[in-house]
Amino acid sequence: MKLMIVDDSNIIRSRISRILSDPKLPPIEIVGTAANGTEAIQLFKSTRPEMITLDLTMPEMDGVECTTLLVDEDPEVRILIVSALSDKATAIQALKNGASGFLYKPFTDEELVNALLELIKE
Numbered sequence: 256m257k258l259m260i261v262d263d264s265n266i267i268r269s270r271i272s273r274i275l276s277d278p279k280l281p282p283i284e285i286v287g288t289a290a291n292g293t294e295a296i297q298l299f300k301s302t303r304p305e306m307i308t309l310d311l312t313m314p315e316m317d318g319v320e321c322t323t324l325l326v327d328e329d330p331e332v333r334i335l336i337v338s339a340l341s342d343k344a345t346a347i348q349a350l351k352n353g354a355s356g357f358l359y360k361p362f363t364d365e366e367l368v369n370a371l372l373e374l375i376k377e
Contacts, residue, residue, distance in 0.1 A: 256281065256375060257304040260288045261295040261321070262337065263313040267360070271308055271337070277368045281375065292316025296324050303329070306374055309354070311338035311345055319349050326353030333374045337362070 258275070260268050268288045275283045286302035289295040291313045299307070307325065311318035318336060325332055336349050339360035346357050355377055358370045 256283045256306055257286045257302065258283050258306045258308070259286055259295065259298060259302060259304040260308050261290075261292070261313070261318075262288075262308070262310040263290050264310070265290075267310070267337070271367065274364050274367050275371075277364065279368050280371060283371070290314075292318065292321030292324075295321055296328075299325055299328060299332075304332070306333045306335070306371070308335045308337045309349075311336055311349060319345060319352060322349050322352040322354050333377055335370055335374050337367075 260271050262268050272285055286304050287298040289298050293315045309318045309321060318338065322334055325334060334354040336346060336354045336357045337360060350357065355374055356370055358366060
């Protein structure tokens with residue numbers, strides 16, 4: 256499986272990368288990381304990952320708009336929203352726009368592993 260990590264926090268990008276080595280997960284290749292939605296769209300077109308972890312609150316283009324554009328580009332892409340935003344309406348909008356799942360920050364390693372396993376099963 257190929258994964259792209261999109262988050263404006265370098266700490267979160269690094270943490271997700273590190274958690275991917277968990278033995279419960281199948282091999283996952285990180286094909287790129289992006290700090291905002293604009294970078295994510297460009298990177299997606301060149302790397303074509305099957306899965307994306309995506310923050311909602313980012314500069315330039317937020318996760319809701321980015322989700323719409325990514326799903327328009329590839330309706331099969333699986334997107335896990337990973338956000339500190341506690342606004343359920345925004346999360347619901349991202350899910351309506353094609354996101355596959357949602358994980359609130361802060362999250363434990365186990366919560367992320369379980370969310371990724373659910374994404375892989377889809």
